[in-house]
Amino acid sequence: MSPAYRVRLGTVVVVLFSFLALLAVKPAHANPRYAAIVVDAESGDVLHAANADATRYPASLTKMMTLYLVFEALEDGGLALDQPLPVSSYAASKPASKLYLKAGSTIPVEKAIQALVIKSANDVAVVVAEALGGSEEHFATMMTRKAQELGMSRTTFRNPHGLPDARQVTTARDMAILSLRVMKDFPQHYHYFSRTRFHWNGKTITGHNRLLDNYPGADGLKTGFIRASGFNVATSAVRNGRRVLSVVMGGFTAASRDAHMADLLDRGYVRLALQQRGDWIAKADLSGERMALPEPLPATPPATQLTLAETIPSWSQSLATGRTEASALLAEPDTEMGSADDPIRELLARNDPASPGGAWAVQVGAFSDVDQARSLAARAADSLASQLNDVRVAIAEAQGAPRVFRARLVDLQESDARTACQSLRQQGMDCLVVAHN
Template sequence: MRFTSPTRPRFQRLTILSGTLSALLLGGTVAAGAAEYAGIVMDAKTGQTLYSHQADSLRYPASLTKMMTLYITFEAMKAGKIGKNTQIPMSAHCSRRPPTKIGIRPGGSIRVEPAILSLVTKSANDVSCALGEYFAGSEARFGKVMTAKARGLGMSKTVFRNPHGLPDSKQVTTARDMARLGIALREHFPEYYDYFATRSFSYGKARYGNHNKLLGHVRGVDGIKTGYTRASGFNLVSSVKADGRSIVAVVMGGRTGASRNAQMKKLIAGYLSKASRQGSGNLIARAAPAGVQYGMTIASIDPSDLPLPMRNPAFRQPEAITRSNAVVAVAAAPQLPPAPVSAYAPVAPRPQQIVASHTPPEPVARIDTIKTSSTVPGAGQWVVQVASVGSPQQANSMIASMQQKASSLLAKRQGFTVPFVKDGTEYHRVRFAGFDGKSDAWSVCKGLKRQKIACYAVQQ
């Protein structure tokens, strides 16, 4: 793969031409060449996309997966469920994960803080596996927890199947989703974010250097994570702060670590100066940690912890993340080419972009009659969504329940639902209206979160 400066018009013309030819030749399937490189640069203060190339096409995350494993670990620490010295047991299964790894023997354990450092620097697969088992009982169940968390953070196309990123054809993401996760880590866990700037750490008799070679060599870079498998290519998410500006940049699909790093340097040089010095930086809704039972049992996820639960009849919901009064969804994985049998197998085909499974549903013209006032909010108005459920009856019950539980915030608001169809099944978004603009809606949503009711504000 040859990286070209994104600021040159020639690059843009070649990109457009390449995408057009690929679409004509392959009938909408992402061509291998077109899928090799995906990138995005986001202003971390305003959320503006400063640069984008194939940012919404599906990619294999490889070890970028560990960003979500760390997100959930930080969340547990912040909630007081675990501490830096909590011991994470190592099972025989996790000890057999292929390199890179620390090499803890079955029956041994590792404290949380060195576990974090092993993921940040060495990208240890055995430790990632152990964290997944500790929080959810198994890697597969932890993958469901991770996917649910991704939905709560607005990562609409990401599906996780394991905590480390070793090859799985159904574990996919996009450059845009990884940028959102990078920003969420910075916003939600400033007290732990400095871990990503660790250049090296020692464990036992070994010393491990960080795979992110931009740390200490590119001004302003303070993390976040590298990733590589043969199927994914070389990936990198970088956080940069300098001159009062802040960006998160993503490069996915590099042919070599050197070419990936060179492209990231070009993106930083070309777009950091275009970022704003203004903005609150509060861009990603914070998923409430309450309701998650951490420990050596299956994680129990409170449905109120997920702003966008959805149900897929073809997907069997685990008891650990369902309740009778709400349906929590973990999106079904797209059908992709088979994954390589190991991280070092020959290059596998790139993921196909499956539009039907991943694009948001088209707006539905009608609105359910479930409402608490005589008018329905019009286009452009700000509303607060608290859930998506499977029937009008559930929606009606949830509206009444929410208005009773958070009467000071919602009693005088207009409850209504918006139906939509996904995979042939109708669902109902539960929303409240009657806000004086964006700031009012955001303020109410923050109040709901303090009452352990997850939500997000959106403009109709």
């Protein structure tokens, strides 16, 4: 082999390894747009938060603030539902999604509300902005001022529709605050957010929010998308008389975003159910923080009744910084959630490094009472007797106060642990797979 050939070969190897190194680190930055928050609307408890205070683009979630100011004007007498709003040539020129209004025409306020919620019409957003603020720019200033009044400290609005503007930013937490305030401050108008279609000029206009049809108990609020933001959604749902609100930002697709939102809501209800049942360590302030709710939210409609066993999937990620061991199972990362066909779930999963054989465990709970921990672990082991031979139960006291005892099935291969946890979930028992030392 000539020296020149060896040099060329060495260069190829270096380039190849550099390329592989780039591939290896890419998953850590797989979705820089992702953020989420889940809130118990009754108490303000934050049940889950991921990048909740990171700067994001709101896209059409912006229109919730536009609607907030419309509702405020209705209550103040500045607008009436049947009042016609004039359409300017500037408003008519806005890109889709739009109602394709003609310059010089009008649209009644109530139809404008429906078009903003259901169609997410950008031309209608400008019509409203010009009616209430005189201009899009001044209305955006009004929006930002209102955001600050509501406690949305990290939000700046530059337009009423959410079309791309690098200066128009928010956070998942701020969008959750806005969603809660829309429900609390204008319960008489919240019903618009549950609509999935309306009629305009002899046509039936359908919406983008599939969760309203597909998720039991969902009754609002809003979707959004621009390329810079990814797929966003704010969703409120009611089950068993309890309302949970969640915001997801940065979805790769509308379908994966909706699936992830449904998963987060399910897990939020599981946390509430376990808390009410009283045998898990589930303090009211699960993530160590609470959003201010100065007054109760409006009465909720009859809820879809689901038993604990029907809503028992385990939590998707450990809670926000500041959690304590009193959060029980929530204090552990869930290594079961990774999925190659759902990049959001894969991003959320926090997989531990590969451990030697037999170094995995299935955690089935964490309790203040050691006997309760031992009892549940034994019950889980009994239910798995047909598929696991000589499974060992371990009750370990976590460090710190208050005293918490983890109930685990230990000394398992990773594949056996995952299979066992799936089997337990099918039997209605919450669990997660963890590396066990």
